[in-house]
Amino acid sequence: MKSFLRILGFVTPFRFTLIVAIFFAVLFSLSNGLTIYTIVPIFDTLTEEQPFRFEISESLITEEGTGIAGQVRAGIEGIKIRINRHLAGMSRREILITVSLLIIPLILLRGLFDFISRVLFFHAGNSAVLGIRRELFAHLIRLPYHYFHRSRSGEILSRINRDVIPLSTAVSNEIYHFFSGFMILITNITILIFINWKLILFILILAPLMALPIGFFGNLVKRFTRKIQEGFADISSHLNETITGIKVIKSFAMEHFENDAFGAINNRIFSRELRRRVYQNLNPGVVEFLGALAGIALFLVGGYQIIRGELSSGEFIFFMLLVLNLFEPLKQIASAINGTQAGEAAANRIYQILDYPVEPLEKGREGTYEEGIAFRDVSFSFGHGFSLANINIPIPKGKQIALVGPSGSGKSTIVNFIPGFYLPEEGEILIDRLNTKTLSLSWLRERSAMVTQEIYLFNGTVLENITCGKPYTMDKVIEAARIAHAHEFISRLPEGYHTPIGERGMLLSGGERQRITIARALFSNPEILLFDEATSSLDYESEKLIQDSLEYLFKTRTSVIISHRLSTIQSADIIYLIDSGRIVDSGSHQELIARCEIYRRLFEQ
Numbered sequence: 001m002k003s004f005l006r007i008l009g010f011v012t013p014f015r016f017t018l019i020v021a022i023f024f025a026v027l028f029s030l031s032n033g034l035t036i037y038t039i040v041p042i043f044d045t046l047t048e049e050q051p052f053r054f055e056i057s058e059s060l061i062t063e064e065g066t067g068i069a070g071q072v073r074a075g076i077e078g079i080k081i082r083i084n085r086h087l088a089g090m091s092r093r094e095i096l097i098t099v100s101l102l103i104i105p106l107i108l109l110r111g112l113f114d115f116i117s118r119v120l121f122f123h124a125g126n127s128a129v130l131g132i133r134r135e136l137f138a139h140l141i142r143l144p145y146h147y148f149h150r151s152r153s154g155e156i157l158s159r160i161n162r163d164v165i166p167l168s169t170a171v172s173n174e175i176y177h178f179f180s181g182f183m184i185l186i187t188n189i190t191i192l193i194f195i196n197w198k199l200i201l202f203i204l205i206l207a208p209l210m211a212l213p214i215g216f217f218g219n220l221v222k223r224f225t226r227k228i229q230e231g232f233a234d235i236s237s238h239l240n241e242t243i244t245g246i247k248v249i250k251s252f253a254m255e256h257f258e259n260d261a262f263g264a265i266n267n268r269i270f271s272r273e274l275r276r277r278v279y280q281n282l283n284p285g286v287v288e289f290l291g292a293l294a295g296i297a298l299f300l301v302g303g304y305q306i307i308r309g310e311l312s313s314g315e316f317i318f319f320m321l322l323v324l325n326l327f328e329p330l331k332q333i334a335s336a337i338n339g340t341q342a343g344e345a346a347a348n349r350i351y352q353i354l355d356y357p358v359e360p361l362e363k364g365r366e367g368t369y370e371e372g373i374a375f376r377d378v379s380f381s382f383g384h385g386f387s388l389a390n391i392n393i394p395i396p397k398g399k400q401i402a403l404v405g406p407s408g409s410g411k412s413t414i415v416n417f418i419p420g421f422y423l424p425e426e427g428e429i430l431i432d433r434l435n436t437k438t439l440s441l442s443w444l445r446e447r448s449a450m451v452t453q454e455i456y457l458f459n460g461t462v463l464e465n466i467t468c469g470k471p472y473t474m475d476k477v478i479e480a481a482r483i484a485h486a487h488e489f490i491s492r493l494p495e496g497y498h499t500p501i502g503e504r505g506m507l508l509s510g511g512e513r514q515r516i517t518i519a520r521a522l523f524s525n526p527e528i529l530l531f532d533e534a535t536s537s538l539d540y541e542s543e544k545l546i547q548d549s550l551e552y553l554f555k556t557r558t559s560v561i562i563s564h565r566l567s568t569i570q571s572a573d574i575i576y577l578i579d580s581g582r583i584v585d586s587g588s589h590q591e592l593i594a595r596c597e598i599y600r601r602l603f604e605q
């Protein structure tokens with residue numbers, strides 16, 4: 001229940017709505033009791049020797065009630081006496097018609113109160129759900145980079161989509177079920193105690209017995225809900241992998257394989273869903289059965305009281321109706337408990353994200369950038385074999401550094417330290433001799449722009465993809481695009497810079513996409529440029545074209561370039577050769593060619 005109670009914290013901003021909703025639930029339960037009560041005058045008038053009259057307790061009127069409770073009771077007795085006087089002047093038929101007609105406005109009011117409280121509960125609940133979803137996204141986007149490596153993207157998607165749904169039903173429906181059920185229960189039991197406390201004693205003894213199966217099935221439902229959620233995460237993951245990898249799947253003729261895998265996941269969810277439904281539906285059935293047993297016991301005891309003249313038949317029927325009327329709220333409360341248990345599972349999973357610490361973007365101070373960056377004895381590991389050891393790289397301001405090395409040697413990992421995507425386990429990264437750990441991440445990230453081998457374009461226009469939400473002038477955008485040699489093809493697009501490029505830039509060629517990401521980096525005009533195989537999807541010709549502009553850019557700011565192409569790195573001030581997470585050599589192209597075997601081999605192919 002802990003996580004679910006925490007989730008309920010999202011309702012607190014809407015507590016006023018909730019209080020009004022509860023108020024209407026109280027009105028609903030009172031009008032409900034009153035509606036049922038009309039059976040007493042009708043029935044007694046028809047069956048008893050003397051037409052229906054309220055019983056007046058003499059002691060109360062003479063005592064002239066003390067305190068508020070006393071006054072209220074005296075007031076009620078006064079009303080009863082007045083009604084009795086009216087009744088005395090009416091025939092049985094007139095009483096019958098009057099009371100029957102009275103039921104119409106009562107039912108209408110009852111319906112109206114119920115409607116208002118439902119809508120208000122729903123409003124409060126769903127506003128809370130909106131808040132949860134917003135908070136979850138805001139949190140997610142601030143989680144550190146490494147979080148996204150550890151979690152499957154399908155799982156993250158499923159938490160936001162699938163887990164928020166049971167939560168939203170739990171929060172909006174179950175709050176309603178719980179409170180409205182609770183109110184009816186309280187009102188009915190109070191009335192029942194007034195009519196006949198002996199009879200109600202039975203119910204109070206039987207109630208805890210009913211709670212046992214509710215708890216038992218609730219636990220089962222909870223367990224299967226969790227399993228179903230996990231199944232949906234598998235589906236999302238699988239879909240995500242299939243869609244992003246559709247090319248590979250098709251070219252390796254893996255359709256059958258993928259189909260079977262997907263079918264297996266689906267079947268698993270089906271059987272879990274089925275079992276959850278079974279337990280969920282058994283629960284109200286069991287409650288109802290126990291309720292019926294209680295009803296039979298009441299018939300016996302109540303009937304006996306009628307025979308002894310302690311109870312009028314109208315009162316007994318009213319009593320029975322009220323007791324029957326307890327089942328609905330009991331069922332509601334049971335379903336609320338089931339629902340909150342489902343909600344608890346979802347809430348747990350949501351809190352696994354919400355409790356994961358976010359990057360402290362604003363924490364730390366702003367630094368300066370005058371001298372440059374330095375890696376000092378940096379060591380780091382991913383925890384499964386690969387590690388960087390003793391990386392020492394000075395990157396003076398305005399210099400051009402290149403990293404080369406075989407695939408998987410750790411080049412991208414090194415570059416990822418500069419914008420603070422990873423933090424070194426040992427050693428430090430300095431900017432103007434300040435440890436980057438003490439600097440604010442947002443300051444750090446504003447200094448640098450990264451273009452990587454994985455191209456990320458979002459579903460928007462070319463312009464939006466270049467400016468990334470920053471203020472811009474068209475001149476600046478075009479200038480960046482020109483340097484990246486993107487202006488030409490962008491101008492040829494149907495709507496120029498305002499052309500939507502489709503999800504992940506599907507409508508552009510690989511090289512065009514790459515050039516847009518380069519334009520994006522250039523537009524942000526950072527002091528530090530990080531190029532991680534940024535030109536790898538360009539053909540030789542296009543690369544040649546932008547080479548000059550890039551070279552000019554690299555010369556005018558600090559840059560770290562990773563490339564497999566000799567032409568790109570040749571002019572670097574220093575080239576570092578990385579192998580298996582270590583720097584094996586460094587120097588200019590000429591020096592390395594002359595003395596380093598690995599380096600020669602890298603560029604011989």
Ligand SMILES: Nc1ncnc2c1ncn2[C@@H]1O[C@H](COP(=O)(O)OP(=O)(O)OP(=O)(O)O)[C@@H](O)[C@H]1O
Nearest residue numbers: 149382386405406407408409410411412413414453
């Ligand atoms: N997020 C991660 N979690 C675990 N291991 C990782 C992660 N990222 C990279 N690695 C591992 O770290 C090693 C270095 O990866 P890195 O991406 O730095 O190599 P690289 O030199 O850039 O290679 P390439 O030239 O192919 O891009 C690899 O063995 C890789 O498997």
Ligand SMILES: [Mg+2]
Nearest residue numbers: 411412413532
């Ligand atoms: Mg890499």
